[in-house]
Amino acid sequence: MVLRPRSAQLAGHGRGDRRRVPAVLGRHGQGRCTPLHTHPSDASLYVVDGEILVHLDGQEHTLSASGLVIAPRAVPHAFLVLSDTATMLTQHTPTTCQAFCFGASEPLTSDTDRVVDFDRVWASAITNGGIEILGPHPFPPV
DSSP, X not given: OEEOOSOOOOOOOOOOOTTTOOEEEEEEETTOBOOEEEOSSEEEEEEEESEXXXXXXXXXXXXXXXXXXXXXXXXXXXXXXXXXXXXXXEEEESOXXXXXXXXXXXXXXXXXXXXXXXXXXXXXXXXXXXXXXXXXXXXXXX
């Protein structure tokens, strides 16, 4: 399902430890993409700012600020950042992917390397589960 609302409000959940974080907020640079993958949970991705291209079950959709995509469990999906940067809020229901997310990423600081470490992503998928990587991203070269 892809929604392009004119406005949206997000509810906060407060601060918690790593096991209780219900969503992941990420800022990504142009060209950042995910491999084609599935989750054992429903995944929602809300675009806070920027523009992305989403591949969902064989179809592509362009989303910008306030856009929302929901990938039902086991449905193949991936995204590609089209704008200079994009901020996205990702949530999984039920929350089966936190260990993967924490293992595959690191806190964003001014010193954080902006290049995706796909070896780290693959290692976290193998170690933590919560995701099945089906192959490389499905997007044509830009």
